[in-house]
Amino acid sequence: MTVHNLYIFDRNGNCLFYSEWNRKKQAGISKDEEFKLMYGMLFSIRSFVSKMSPLDMKDGFLSFQTSKYRLHYYETPSGLKFVMNTDLSVSNARETLQHIYSNLYVEYIVKNPVCVLGHNLDSELFSSRLDAFIRALPYYSPRAA
Amino acid sequence: MVIFSVYVVNKAGGLIYQYDNYVPRAEAEKTFSFPLDLVLKHHDEKVIVSFGQRDGIRVGHAVLSINGVDVMGKNTGEGKDILEYLRDANNYPVSIRFGRARLSSNEKLMLASMFHSLFAIGSQLSPDVGSSGIEMLETDVFKLHCFQTLTGEMVCELFDQNLKGALEVAEKAGNFGAGS
Numbered sequence: 001m002t003v004h005n006l007y008i009f010d011r012n013g014n015c016l017f018y019s020e021w022n023r024k025k026q027a028g029i030s031k032d033e034e035f036k037l038m039y040g041m042l043f044s045i046r047s048f049v050s051k052m053s054p055l056d057m058k059d060g061f062l063s064f065q066t067s068k069y070r071l072h073y074y075e076t077p078s079g080l081k082f083v084m085n086t087d088l089s090v091s092n093a094r095e096t097l098q099h100i101y102s103n104l105y106v107e108y109i110v111k112n113p114v115c116v117l118g119h120n121l122d123s124e125l126f127s128s129r130l131d132a133f134i135r136a137l138p139y140y141s142p143r144a145a
Numbered sequence: 146m147v148i149f150s151v152y153v154v155n156k157a158g159g160l161i162y163q164y165d166n167y168v169p170r171a172e173a174e175k176t177f178s179f180p181l182d183l184v185l186k187h188h189d190e191k192v193i194v195s196f197g198q199r200d201g202i203r204v205g206h207a208v209l210s211i212n213g214v215d216v217m218g219k220n221t222g223e224g225k226d227i228l229e230y231l232r233d234a235n236n237y238p239v240s241i242r243f244g245r246a247r248l249s250s251n252e253k254l255m256l257a258s259m260f261h262s263l264f265a266i267g268s269q270l271s272p273d274v275g276s277s278g279i280e281m282l283e284t285d286v287f288k289l290h291c292f293q294t295l296t297g298e299m300v301c302e303l304f305d306q307n308l309k310g311a312l313e314v315a316e317k318a319g320n321f322g323a324g325s
Contacts, residue, residue, distance in 0.1 A: 004272035023272040034270070041266045048259050049284050051252065052303070054149045054169055056203050056245065059285040066267055068276035085272050 001139045004069060004085040006130075008105070010118055011079025013039045017121045021134060042073065042081065062094065076101055090139050104130050149287060149303040152253070156297035158261035160254045172209065172244035173201035179237040185228060190218045191246055192227045207246035212239060260301065264291065 005020035015035035027034045042061075049061045063072045070090060074082045074097035082097040108126040109115050115123055134140055149169075153162040183197035185208065192208045209215065211230070214222035221230055230236055248256070264278035282289040291301045 020272070025272060025274045027270055037266065038270055041263060041270065044259060045263055045282070048256060048263065049282075050205075051248065052256055052289075053284065053286050054167075054245075054303070055171055055286045056205075057284060057286050062283045062285060064267065064279045064282040066271060066276045066278060066280055068273040069271055071267075087273070 001089045001141050002087050003090075003134055003137065003140050004087070006085075006100075006134070007035070007038060007081075007083040008121070009035075009039050009042075009081040009083070011081075012118075013043075014118065015039070016119070017126075019127070019130065021140070038083065039081075042083065063092075072097060074098060074101065080105070086139070096137065100130065100133065104133065147304070151303075152257050152260075152301045154257045154261055154299045154301065158258045160257035161298075163250075163253055163257075168247070170244060171201075172242055173206075174210075174240060174242040175200060175202070176238050176240045179234040181231055185231070187219060187228070192216070192219060193246070194243060202243045205245075206243040208241060209244050209246075210242040212241075257301075260291075261299065264293075264299065 002022045004023050005018065007015060008017040010016055013036070015038075018031070018035065027037070029037070045064070046061050050057065060075070061073055063070060065071070065088060068088070069085050070088055072084045072086065072090070072093035074094055076082075080101065082100060084093055084097060086093060104126060108123055108129060109121055110117070112123060115121065121127075148166050150163065150165045150167075152160060155161045183199075183202065184195045185192050186195040194202060194204050194206050196204065198204050208227060211221050211227070216222060216227060217224075219228075220226055231239070260279075267279040268276050278291070278293065280291055282291075288304045289301060290304065291299055293299050
């Protein structure tokens with residue numbers, strides 16, 4: 001039961017924040033390329049889902065899973081995208097991501113006059129609070145299962 | 146509990162079989178008077194609603210028929226351009242049916258290839274070793290289950306969100322991969 005990593009993208013595709021806890025395999029490409037690939041994949045999945053969907057959608061794409069991990073996705077109305085990779089035991093992390101947005105991002109980044117939105121989030125307070133929050137999650141264990 | 150459709154994709158990413166079992170039609174037909182308070186635009190050889198969502202007519206819905214006659218792409222059944230037709234006050238009152246546009250076979254081919262690539266990227270971006278591609282993709286309306294056979298083909302099925310235990314069906318269906 002563990003959280004692998006977390007990405008935060010803004011509406012233009014820039015990766016604002018990335019942090020990992022239990023990642024066992026790197027993608028084999030540089031971090032910049034990995035962020036672009038991740039954003040591109042999510043953009044394509046969203047467009048795929050909106051064309052494929054047989055009915056009108058409200059929230060859109062929520063998550064996908066492979067044989068080893070599950071990717072959870074949450075997008076705010078302002079275009080901010082929160083992406084979290086966990087292992088397969090976590091079925092729904094939407095509330096977690098919503099909590100990260102409303103209680104951590106809004107509180108420590110948006111309300112911070114020093115932080116410039118659209119650039120890398122370099123607030124120490126945000127990073128440490130986010131780290132503490134993730135480690136306190138019921139489905140997080142430091143030793144990867 | 147419903148299976149919406151099944152797609153079988155070959156190893157190279159091309160769609161080789163597609164079946165629509167249940168396609169729910171969310172349509173709305175209304176009579177309008179001049180001027181039309183919806184904003185319509187051309188998109189992909191269709192006329193879709195871009196602004197003015199109301200009464201069951203959502204943004205993204207396409208014009209399906211005008212006065213009972215099915216439209217043909219951007220033109221009415223008689224061959225006149227739809228946007229020109231709706232700008233003319235003499236044609237009102239007019240009854241238009243809106244709904245989600247059905248996918249053309251070309252679009253299905255493109256979506257299947259797109260999914261094939263996304264499947265591979267899902268495996269590449271894995272934070273854990275030995276991950277397969279995307280096996281299940283979930284939205285608030287449907288769930289897409291994908292099963293990859295030993296020969297490399299993929300069977301993808303779209304299920305209603307209420308369906309449980311769908312994976313056994315996909316696994317049983319996976320045993321007919323003959324050649325690539």
